[in-house]
Amino acid sequence: GYAFFCVDRRWTLRDMARFTLVAAATLGAAAAFVSKAGPAPAVARPRASSAMSMKLYDWKRREATEDASIDAGEFRVDNIRGAPGATKRKMRKGRGISAGQGATCGFGMRGQKSRSGRPARAGFEGGQTPLYRRLPKLVGRPTGPGHTNEVFSLVKLEQLAGVAPNSEADFDSLLEAGAVTKKKHKVVKVVGSADDVTVPAGLTVKAHAFTASAREKIEGAGGKCVLLSKTTNEVVEE
Numbered sequence: 386g387y388a389f390f391c392v393d394r395r396w397t398l399r400d401m402a403r404f405t406l407v408a409a410a411t412l413g414a415a416a417a418f419v420s421k422a423g424p425a426p427a428v429a430r431p432r433a434s435s436a437m438s439m440k441l442y443d444w445k446r447r448e449a450t451e452d453a454s455i456d457a458g459e460f461r462v463d464n465i466r467g468a469p470g471a472t473k474r475k476m477r478k479g480r481g482i483s484a485g486q487g488a489t490c491g492f493g494m495r496g497q498k499s500r501s502g503r504p505a506r507a508g509f510e511g512g513q514t515p516l517y518r519r520l521p522k523l524v525g526r527p528t529g530p531g532h533t534n535e536v537f538s539l540v541k542l543e544q545l546a547g548v549a550p551n552s553e554a555d556f557d558s559l560l561e562a563g564a565v566t567k568k569k570h571k572v573v574k575v576v577g578s579a580d581d582v583t584v585p586a587g588l589t590v591k592a593h594a595f596t597a598s599a600r601e602k603i604e605g606a607g608g609k610c611v612l613l614s615k616t617t618n619e620v621v622e623e
Contacts, residue, residue: 551585
């Protein structure tokens, strides 16, 4: 029978190989039943390797050209390389439909946003009241470029009335005496009062800024206004 199949032209080499494997397996199984030593051990065949290859951009499989260890040399502009897959080619639009960015370049076929030129101005929300008009505009809060609004912790002249004459006063001494509360801002400014306040004579007041009316009152009583730096708190002008 084996000679008959070999002679038959309709059987190819693959068919002959399959027939040979089946016959060998049958003979091996029969020998296992007959032999006293038991069945023969199975031989594992190696798996056929796939011919398909794939680029892997996984962090575990990257092979950078430079050495990133502690003992590596100096990194320079000419020897640093990016990891594989870190940079990609820019997307070419309008060059065919294969990439999905062909004729319409991703902007669709109809509608305002598919037309040439900027479809709507910045801040336009389709006709409803835009955000920059919905937000309240607070009076006294400069918002444009070049506007500054410096905020001070204020010390009024009536808070200096309890200081002993011919002494030195600043915010820390007034806070210790209980004349003022804890300040909210780092810089301190001495301001005048609407009422007629008597300032102790010969008073030396240290602050970061003085109003004209406060300076006039203090110096009119024989005192002195000492201007402090807003950053270092050192004496700038006596």
